[in-house]
Amino acid sequence: MKRLSLLVLPPLLVLTGCAAFTDDTVGLDNGVQVAAAFYPLQYVASRVAGDHAEVENLTAPGGEPHDLELTPRETADVAQADLVVYEGGFQPSVDDAVDENAGGDTLDVADVVDLVPFREHGVDSDELDPHFWQDPLLLADVGDAVADRLSKxxxxxADDYAANAADLRADLEGLDKDYTAGLADCQRSTVVVSHDAFGYLQKYGITMEAILGLSPDSEPTPADLARLQRVxxxxxxTTVFSESLVSPKTAxxxxSDMGVRSEVLDPIEGLSDKTADEDYLSLMRSNLAALEEANGC
Known part of the structure; x- marks a missing residue:
């Protein structure tokens, strides 16, 4: 039976909030509601939940998750959800909503996976890289944790959640093997990308050089661009990669300045109009094909 939580919401939320969760859950076995902070977490939660829960993404399609500011409706989703899946420190507005409004269980995936330091020019920084979903095996760990929380x-x-998580892990382990094999014998190992969202792919033997830092809204300095031209x-x-949710202009x-190709490498932070029919697995495989072509693998 679905748990009900009593909570007091801010007046603005009561007056204007219109939660995305449906009020009529007849089509669901038990009306379990899950709020996921951004697309990779929504993908995992949906795969694990199957038909037993309604999963809402707090980051709208086409939205840049780094810049998310929750609306009253989305804050209501956090308050109403039986489970909120988020990454602490990645989206401050979600962190605040969880702290102040969450009425159900919460899962901070930063407590599940080991985030690695952001590396700048081969040197570890004090800042952790939040883009862990570029490593399929880490995303599989999140799937197991979601199954555990949904079972509670x-x-x-519970048996269905465990089985769904096992199926998801099998898919992600297969994807990991494809990346390992696909990037094993390449003519080049350096990849120039728009912003530093792909550091976890370096486990496969490639080196990422980013035009921007961890934030896609930052601006490169002339010295940054000169260094990348030398690289x-x-x-x-052969290729400079832009991405799907931010302007490709700088990349x-x-x-153009260097006379090389410009292609798209999707950080899979969210879906866009162009990728609405894709999912995490298909986008990761598209990225692999693009990397293989660019690096002569």
Whole structure:
């Protein structure tokens, strides 16, 4: 049976909040409701929940999760959810909503996976890289944790959640093997990307050089661009990668200046109009094909 939580919401939320969760849950076995902070977490929660829960993404399609500011409706989703899945420190507005409004269980995936330091020019910084979902095996760990939490919220379907998480892990382990094999024998190992969202892919033997830092809204300095021009020239880089949710202008200009191709490498932070029919697995495989072509694998 679905748990009900009594909580007091801010007046603005009561007056204007219109939660995305449906009031009529007849089509669900038990009406379990899950709020996921951004797309990779929504994907995992949906795969694990199957038909037993309604999963809402707090970051709207096409939205940049780094910049998320929750609306009253989305804050109501956090308050109403039986489980909120989020990454602490990645989206401050979600952290605040969880602290202030969450009425059900919460899962901070930063407590599940071991985040690695952001590396700048080969040196570890004091800042942790939040883009762990670029490593399929870490995302599989999140799937197991979601199954465990959903089993506590809804014990009647615990076996289904465990089975769904196992199926998800099998898919992600297969994807990991494809990346290992696909990037094993490449002519080049350097990859120039728009912002530093791909550091976890370096486990496969490639080196990421980012135009921007961890935030896609930052601006490169002339010195940054000059260094990247040298990297492209010295390492024989054939492609500069932009991405789907932010402007490709800087990456395209760098590629044009250096006479190399400009392509898209999707950080899979969210879906866009162009990728609405894709999912995490298909986008990761598209990224692998693009990396193989760019690096002569």
């Amino acid at each position: 919220v809804d014990p009647d379907h 492209i020239e010295d390492d024989g880089v 395209e200009q760098l590629a």
